[in-house]
Amino acid sequence: MSETRAKSRKIVSYAKYGYIFIAPFFIVYCFFMVYPLINTFILSFQGNDNLVGVGVGFDNYKALLFGMGSDTIPADNAMAASKDYWSSWGITLILWAGNFVVQLALSLLLAVWFSDTRIKLKGAGFFKVVFYLPNIITAVSVAGMFIMLFGDTKYNVVNSVLLKMGLVGDPIKFVTNDWIARVVVMFIQSWMWFGNTTLLLMSGIFGIDPSIYEAASIDGSSGMHQFINITMPILKPIFLYVFITSMIGGLQMFDIPYMYNNTGTTSPFLRTQAVYIYNHFYKGANNYGYSAAASIILFIITAALGLVIYNINTGDGSGKKRKGSK
Amino acid sequence: MAYVNERRELKDYTRSIKIQQVIRFVICIIITIIALLPIYFIVVNATRAHSDIIKNPATLIPGGNIIKNFQKLNDPNAAAGMYQLNFNLFYGYRNSLFVSGSATILSVLFSGATAYGLSVYDFKFKKAARTIILAVMMIPTQVVSVGLLRFMMSIGLTNSYIPLIVPAIAAPATVFFMLQYMQSSFPLEIVEAARIDGSGEFRTFFQIALPMLKPAFAVQAIFAFVTNWNNFYMPSILLTNNDIKMKTMPMMVQAVLAMQKSVDNGVNYLVVMMSILPVVIVYLCLSKFIVRGVALGAVKG
Structure with a gap:
């Protein structure tokens, strides 16, 4: 007892260094994150265009969410x-959703294969490196890459191949047809992220004690059976993690949908939340009120999703953490 | 009889494993092709002339036009001078390297310091500080971009690299990773021992803790660099004056791809190729660390 007290007294005398070490983080975070957030919050209660800086109450929210006009926003504009x-x-x-379903199915399959000790996959190391590669390439360049490959004309790679093989009579409108373009964007997103998801899922699978599988095999459980009854339940936390982080990322999806067009302006059928917010305040568009209101709504949703991640992280690690700090 | 059956079963079993092995390998090869082919097409077409690409866009054989394509980037006559106006390889690399490099150094150094402060010392708000960092980890800067832009405008920090570099000091996800790493591989007794030997607190951090945390630093540095190099959203919002001398690489690529008239496909492919080249090289050199590092920051299932 006296020993711990002596120890704690000693630690307390160093407390100021603790503050010094963490101070830069919190100062910078307040300056570049907390204050801008407060600022966004304030802007969301102010007007658009020549009314920037003028308080308008909930007008922006009413217009965006319910299409309700008000003193500052005419009903037509609000609608x-x-x-x-x-x-x-x-x-x-x-x-x-479209990209996540494809991505998760593929990543799960690959993660199970990579970590299967019974059927060793040759060249697994090489495959992992290659599958993760698309994730590190600049999203803007990825968009550019796919616009040139999937362009609408016969001068673009995919259409030229399809035409030559006689699979289509006319070039497919990969960029300007709304649903085809959306599918291509989903494909691009999956292409970029499946390697990342595979590696995340693998880290979960490697945590599973192999003796569970041995025991199941002895009991005559088949591969598929094992997968459903052992792998899936144990992977639940990491599934949730992948699901939520992917969703948070998905809500910010910007570069690819913003860039995937021939005209230099985003196609209306690819205008995501992030693009919507961006277009309202970027270069010349002074609709800060709309942008800010949409940002705040997005922030609340993201924060709620982040809370789930917080619970996963602390729920799993707290026991370990406490042990570590003692 | 039973023995023969068992042997046959074993034979069937090994054969089915072999077949499965082959099927899996073939599917992985197909996915490899899907993952690499788009990149390969970019590289091949970057070496070809516009007229050749129009005649036959899809070929696996490189052409011999890459030097001419490079020259067109600086040619005031190519695409009515639009390439010269929108793209400059030297500025692009210089600016992106400066911004990403500085941000990376700040990010790992201060994340390390924050994690160190939270692990080594005991103070009143330690638990609160830790909770806050974990709680805000998932909130992206994008949702505050409107407020950030207006704030930066009001204090004259648009068209400056400061708001692109300095926020790297506060990287909650990196701090989280460092915290986990320190818990598993940084014994606090070392700090005590250093104190007894008369080492000051900062000296202990720089000369003892930092070298020990090198592996964690390496992984986080790679991710910070790639993330910052690839960042388009923030620079495009904050660098408003459209000055080619300040633009980062992704901004230039975007400007080239948004060009409407008299485009040279070969040059466009070259632009995309040059923008991804540095990260691809970095990745291929350090792929082992990266592939291992991806899952480390994630939750352990």
């Missing part, structure tokens, strides 16, 4: 803004 706002939500969720 139009609301229509665009909700359609950008739909697009965001469609693009994210």
Whole structure:
């Protein structure tokens, strides 16, 4: 007892260094994150265009969410803004869900194969390196790459091949047809992220005690059976982690949908939440009120999702952490 | 009889494993092709002339036009001078390297310091500080970009690299990773021992802790560099004056791809290739660390 007290007294005398070490983080975080957040919050209660800086109460929120006009926003404008706002939500969720389903199915398959000790995959190290490669390439360049490959004309790679093989009569509108373009964007997103998801899932699978599988094999359990009854339940936390982080990422999806067009302006059928927010305040567009209100709504949703991640991280690690710090 | 059956079963079993092995390998090869082919097409077409690409866009054989394509980047007559206006390889590399390099150094150094402060010392708000860092980890800077832009405008920090570099000091995810790493491989007794030997607190951090944390630093440095190099959103918002001398590489690529008239496909492919080249080289050199590092920051299932 006296020993711990002596120890704690000693530690307390060093407390100021603790503050010194963590101070830069918190100062910078307040300056570049907390204050801008407060600022965004304030802006969301102020007007657009020539009304920037003028308090308008909940007008922006009412316009975006319900299409309700007000003193500062004419009913027509509010309706139009609301229509665009909700359609950008739909697009965001469609693009994210479409890519996530494909990505998860593929990544799960690959993760199970990579960590299968019974059927060793040759060249697993090489495959892992290659599959992760698309994830490190600049998203803007990836978009450029796929615009040139999937362009609408016969001068672009994919269409030229399809035409030559006689699979299509006319070039496919990979960029300008709304649903085809969306599918291509989903493909690009999956292409970029499946390697990352595979590696994350693998880290979960490697944590599983192999003796569980041995025991199951002795009991006559088949591979598929083992997968459903052992692998899946144990992977649940990492599934949740991958799901939520991917969703948070999906809600910010910007570069690819923003860039995937021939005209230099984002196609309306690819206008995600992030693009919607960006277009309202970027270069000349002074609709800070709309942007800020949409940002705050997005922030609240992201923060709620982040809370789930927080619970996963602390729920799993807290026991270990306490042991470590003692 | 039973023995023969068993042997046959074993034979079937090994054969089915072999077949599965082959199937899996073939599927992985196919995925490898899908992963690499788009990149390969970019490289091949970057070496070809516009007229050749239009005649036959899809070929696996490189051409001999790469030097001419490079020259066109600086040619005031190519695409009505649009390439010269929108793209400059030297500025692009210089600016991106400066921004990403500085951000990387700040990010790992201060994340290390924050994690060190939270692991080594005991103070009143330690638990609160830790909770905050974990809680805000998932909130992206993008949701505050409107407020950030207006704030930076009001204090005259747009068209400056400061808001692109300095925020790297506060990287919650990197701190989280460092915290985990320190818990598993940094014994606090070392700090005590250093104190007894008369080492000051900062000296202990720089000369004893930092070298021991090198592996964690390496992994986080790679990710910080790649993330910053690839960042398009923030620079495009904050660098508003469209000055080619300040633009980062992704901004230049975007400007080239948004060009409307008299585009030279070969040059466009070259631009994309040059923008991804540095990260691909870095990745191939350090792929082992990266592949191992991806999962480390994640939750352990």
